[in-house]
Amino acid sequence: MGKIIAGKVSDITPGKMIKVSVDGRDILVANIDGEFFATDDSCTHSGASLSEGKLDGCVITCGWHAAEFDCKTGKLIKFPAKIRDLTSYKVSADSNDVFIEV
Numbered sequence: 591m592g593k594i595i596a597g598k599v600s601d602i603t604p605g606k607m608i609k610v611s612v613d614g615r616d617i618l619v620a621n622i623d624g625e626f627f628a629t630d631d632s633c634t635h636s637g638a639s640l641s642e643g644k645l646d647g648c649v650i651t652c653g654w655h656a657a658e659f660d661c662k663t664g665k666l667i668k669f670p671a672k673i674r675d676l677t678s679y680k681v682s683a684d685s686n687d688v689f690i691e692v
Contacts, residue, residue, distance in 0.1 A: 592691070592692065593682070593689040593690065593691050593692075594610075594612050594689065594690055594692060595687050595688070595689055596608075596610045596617070596619045596626075596628065596681070596688045596689060596690045597610065597619065597687075597688050598686050598687060598688070599683050599685075599686045599687070599688055600686060602619060602620075602621045602626065602688060603621060604621050604622070604623055604624055605621065605622075605645065606620070606621055606645070607619065607620040607621075607640075607641050607645045607650070607661070608641060609631045609639060609641035610690070612690060612692050613692065615630070615692075616630070616631035616632060616639065616641075617629070617630060617631055617679060617690060617692075618630070618631040618640050618641045618650070618661070619681065619688060619690065620645055620648075620650070620661045622647070622648050622661065622662070626681040626682075626683055626688050627648070627661045627662050627678070627681055628678065628679040628680075628681045628690045629650075629659065629661055629664040629676040629677065629678045629679070630664070630676045630677045633652040633654065633655075633657055633673075634657075634666075634673045634674040634675070634676065635652065635654075635655055635657050635669065635671075635673045636654055636655060638652050638653060638654035638655075639653075640652055640653075640659070640676075645661070648660055648661050648662050649661070649667060655669075656669075657669040657673065659675070659676050662678075663675075663678055664676035664677055664678035679691060679692060
Protein backbone atom coordinates (compact mmCIF):
# COMPACT_ATOMS: atom_id res chain seq x y z
CA MET A 591 0.00 0.00 0.00
CA GLY A 592 1.16 3.49 -0.76
CA LYS A 593 0.04 7.06 -0.46
CA ILE A 594 -0.73 9.16 -3.51
CA ILE A 595 -1.45 12.87 -3.67
CA ALA A 596 -5.12 13.49 -4.41
CA GLY A 597 -4.88 17.27 -4.51
CA LYS A 598 -4.35 20.38 -2.49
CA VAL A 599 -6.31 21.08 0.70
CA SER A 600 -7.04 24.54 -0.68
CA ASP A 601 -8.60 23.03 -3.84
CA ILE A 602 -10.97 20.69 -1.97
CA THR A 603 -12.91 23.13 0.18
CA PRO A 604 -15.58 22.04 2.69
CA GLY A 605 -18.67 20.68 0.94
CA LYS A 606 -16.76 19.95 -2.28
CA MET A 607 -15.90 16.63 -3.92
CA ILE A 608 -13.47 15.84 -6.73
CA LYS A 609 -12.53 12.81 -8.79
CA VAL A 610 -8.94 11.58 -9.04
CA SER A 611 -7.56 8.64 -11.01
CA VAL A 612 -5.23 6.25 -9.21
CA ASP A 613 -3.77 3.17 -10.91
CA GLY A 614 -6.73 3.00 -13.32
CA ARG A 615 -9.31 3.52 -10.56
CA ASP A 616 -11.49 6.61 -10.25
CA ILE A 617 -11.74 7.76 -6.63
CA LEU A 618 -13.98 10.44 -5.18
CA VAL A 619 -12.46 12.68 -2.49
CA ALA A 620 -14.83 14.78 -0.37
CA ASN A 621 -14.24 17.45 2.26
CA ILE A 622 -16.83 17.31 5.04
CA ASP A 623 -16.33 20.17 7.51
CA GLY A 624 -12.55 20.07 7.08
CA GLU A 625 -12.23 16.25 7.19
CA PHE A 626 -11.36 14.36 4.02
CA PHE A 627 -12.92 11.08 2.91
CA ALA A 628 -12.46 8.92 -0.20
CA THR A 629 -14.55 6.22 -1.86
CA ASP A 630 -14.85 4.66 -5.28
CA ASP A 631 -16.23 7.22 -7.74
CA SER A 632 -18.31 4.71 -9.74
CA CYS A 633 -21.85 3.99 -8.55
CA THR A 634 -22.28 0.25 -7.95
CA HIS A 635 -25.68 0.35 -9.69
CA SER A 636 -24.87 1.52 -13.23
CA GLY A 637 -21.34 2.90 -13.03
CA ALA A 638 -22.15 6.62 -13.06
CA SER A 639 -19.48 9.00 -11.81
CA LEU A 640 -20.57 9.93 -8.29
CA SER A 641 -18.43 13.09 -8.35
CA GLU A 642 -20.88 14.39 -10.96
CA GLY A 643 -23.74 13.85 -8.50
CA LYS A 644 -24.62 15.81 -5.38
CA LEU A 645 -23.00 16.06 -1.96
CA ASP A 646 -25.27 17.00 0.95
CA GLY A 647 -23.53 16.71 4.30
CA CYS A 648 -21.87 13.31 4.10
CA VAL A 649 -24.41 11.87 1.62
CA ILE A 650 -23.39 11.40 -2.01
CA THR A 651 -26.37 11.12 -4.37
CA CYS A 652 -25.79 9.53 -7.77
CA GLY A 653 -26.90 11.82 -10.57
CA TRP A 654 -28.26 8.96 -12.69
CA HIS A 655 -30.66 7.00 -10.46
CA ALA A 656 -30.41 8.73 -7.04
CA ALA A 657 -28.60 5.97 -5.14
CA GLU A 658 -27.32 7.45 -1.87
CA PHE A 659 -24.03 6.54 -0.18
CA ASP A 660 -22.30 7.70 3.00
CA CYS A 661 -19.01 9.26 1.83
CA LYS A 662 -17.41 8.57 5.23
CA THR A 663 -17.88 4.79 5.03
CA GLY A 664 -18.97 3.99 1.46
CA LYS A 665 -22.10 2.29 2.82
CA LEU A 666 -25.30 2.34 0.77
CA ILE A 667 -27.90 4.52 2.49
CA LYS A 668 -30.87 4.41 0.13
CA PHE A 669 -31.82 2.74 -3.15
CA PRO A 670 -34.82 0.61 -4.19
CA ALA A 671 -32.62 -2.44 -4.87
CA LYS A 672 -29.72 -3.91 -2.89
CA ILE A 673 -26.43 -2.88 -4.49
CA ARG A 674 -22.85 -3.14 -3.25
CA ASP A 675 -21.34 -0.58 -0.90
CA LEU A 676 -18.47 1.53 -2.18
CA THR A 677 -14.88 0.82 -1.24
CA SER A 678 -13.59 3.52 1.09
CA TYR A 679 -9.97 4.61 1.40
CA LYS A 680 -7.94 6.13 4.21
CA VAL A 681 -7.22 9.82 3.63
CA SER A 682 -4.77 12.15 5.35
CA ALA A 683 -3.77 15.76 4.97
CA ASP A 684 -0.22 16.98 5.47
CA SER A 685 0.61 20.64 5.06
CA ASN A 686 -1.43 21.59 1.96
CA ASP A 687 -1.57 18.11 0.37
CA VAL A 688 -4.36 15.51 0.58
CA PHE A 689 -3.20 11.88 0.35
CA ILE A 690 -5.14 8.67 -0.36
CA GLU A 691 -3.82 5.30 0.78
CA VAL A 692 -4.29 2.65 -1.91
